[in-house]
Amino acid sequence: MKSESDTRFRLGSKLIILFLLISTIPLTITGFIQFYLARQRIKQDTMNHLYLMSTLKETQLRRWVEDGKRSIRELARRPLIREYTKILTLTDPLDPQHQKLKTKIREEHFNPTLEEERGSLELFILDAENGKILVSSEKKHEGMYREREPYFLEGKNSTFVQNAYYSMLLEQPAMTIATPVKSPDVDVAAVLAARVDLHEMKEIMMQGTELSETEETYLVNRFNFFVTESRFEPDYAHKKGHLYRGGAVSPSKNKRRRSV
Amino acid sequence: MMNRLGLDPDSVIQVDAGYDMSPFYEREVDIWHGFLTDEVLSAREKGYDVNVILPGYYGVHLYGMTIFTTEKMIRKNPELVERFLRATLRGHRWAIDNPSEAAMLALKYNPELDIEHEKAFMQAIIPLIHTGEDQIGWMEADVWEETHNILLEQGLLEGPLDVDKVYTTEFLQNIYGKN
Numbered sequence: 001m002k003s004e005s006d007t008r009f010r011l012g013s014k015l016i017i018l019f020l021l022i023s024t025i026p027l028t029i030t031g032f033i034q035f036y037l038a039r040q041r042i043k044q045d046t047m048n049h050l051y052l053m054s055t056l057k058e059t060q061l062r063r064w065v066e067d068g069k070r071s072i073r074e075l076a077r078r079p080l081i082r083e084y085t086k087i088l089t090l091t092d093p094l095d096p097q098h099q100k101l102k103t104k105i106r107e108e109h110f111n112p113t114l115e116e117e118r119g120s121l122e123l124f125i126l127d128a129e130n131g132k133i134l135v136s137s138e139k140k141h142e143g144m145y146r147e148r149e150p151y152f153l154e155g156k157n158s159t160f161v162q163n164a165y166y167s168m169l170l171e172q173p174a175m176t177i178a179t180p181v182k183s184p185d186v187d188v189a190a191v192l193a194a195r196v197d198l199h200e201m202k203e204i205m206m207q208g209t210e211l212s213e214t215e216e217t218y219l220v221n222r223f224n225f226f227v228t229e230s231r232f233e234p235d236y237a238h239k240k241g242h243l244y245r246g247g248a249v250s251p252s253k254n255k256r257r258r259s260v
Numbered sequence: 261m262m263n264r265l266g267l268d269p270d271s272v273i274q275v276d277a278g279y280d281m282s283p284f285y286e287r288e289v290d291i292w293h294g295f296l297t298d299e300v301l302s303a304r305e306k307g308y309d310v311n312v313i314l315p316g317y318y319g320v321h322l323y324g325m326t327i328f329t330t331e332k333m334i335r336k337n338p339e340l341v342e343r344f345l346r347a348t349l350r351g352h353r354w355a356i357d358n359p360s361e362a363a364m365l366a367l368k369y370n371p372e373l374d375i376e377h378e379k380a381f382m383q384a385i386i387p388l389i390h391t392g393e394d395q396i397g398w399m400e401a402d403v404w405e406e407t408h409n410i411l412l413e414q415g416l417l418e419g420p421l422d423v424d425k426v427y428t429t430e431f432l433q434n435i436y437g438k439n
Contacts (some may be wrong), residue, residue, distance in 0.1 A: 144317040144318065157287045221392060
């Protein structure tokens with residue numbers, strides 16, 4: 001038979017459990033709501049930050065590309081460049097005058113431009129007739145043909161920026177800006193092209209991310225091709241160059257990622 | 261390539277070459293033919309700093325790897341052709357994302373392969389499969405036209421063909437939703 005004290009004890013325990021539940025359930029619900037709201041807020045803040053950064057990067061990149069276009073247009077409009085280019089298209093590569101003009105273009109125009117203006121790695125002129133590289137700041141590229149390249153085809157009409165692509169010759173991603181070179185009689189004699197320095201693009205993409213330990217930003221083209229490298233794995237774009245997991249994915253696990 | 265550049269083929273001495281690259285390493289010949297993913301890799305692995313002459317940079321454009329089937333299969337079972345192509349492209353994308361794992365797979369089928377060479381092979385072939393300029397597997401009409409012309413010039417075709425009928429991008433268009 002149960003004693004009275006046992007019954008009282010059980011009742012006491014039940015009441016304690018009941019009051020505990022009454023106080024815990026609202027606390028849990030409130031906690032969960034708070035957690036959910038906080039998570040949503042962090043997510044929204046991150047999204048806002050992402051939009052802000054992508055707009056900022058887009059503006060910076062546009063300015064950088066516009067600077068590159070302006071620089072190459074100015075070079076193509078130089079009277080001497082136009083005159084020399086016209087002669088190069090008309091003379092035989094073995095002709096001493098041809099050789100002399102190539103040296104002049106390289107030493108008096110290309111090299112100073114590359115030294116004074118950051119942003120380009122190589123400058124070259126292609127014959128409008130066949131896409132042959134007539135003269136280049138990289139001498140070993142002269143004589144090659146780039147007749148199928150969009151920058152050559154489009155560059156005959158107006159200043160054109162070719163999206164990043166993998167250059168088999170350079171064995172790394174490249175991006176090229178091209179513009180027509182008109183001869184003194186205003187015909188398009190050639191195309192002046194500049195291979196841009198993707199390292200500068202990488203610097204633009206990375207600005208602002210140094211403040212965070214894990215955050216990084218990189219650029220991927222519309223065919224999932226890495227244009228700039230990962231902050232955490234130098235040479236990643238060079239080695240990999242591609243991205244195929246749907247949107248941006250961090251090459252290093254547990255790193256915050258941002259797609260632009 | 262020499263034709264395109266207007267060079268006289270008789271201006272060089274042509275020698276028969278097999279798979280053994282010793283004559284090149286021993287400088288008995290100056291130029292060796294090969295693939296970026298094979299001979300060039302092997303030479304580099306042996307420590308030679310080779311200068312690669314890419315035909316594409318001298319006016320010769322050809323597709324190196326194609327998938328082909330019969331007219332009958334396309335007519336009777338186009339869904340199967342498309343599914344095969346989809347699966348192939350998915351495999352390519354996986355290999356691009358997982359080059360080391362793809363190299364390991366090769367070893368599964370041939371354990372005698374050198375894993376480091378296979379990894380280097382993957383790194384060399386990825387940019388050729390996906391250039392960043394278009395979708396994987398995409399084909400351009402002018403390259404097919406040029407291939408046709410080269411085959412004709414070299415006497416490898418008996419007569420001209422209707423190039424539009426020897427290849428199709430119909431299935432790729434379906435896959436990529438492209439016109």
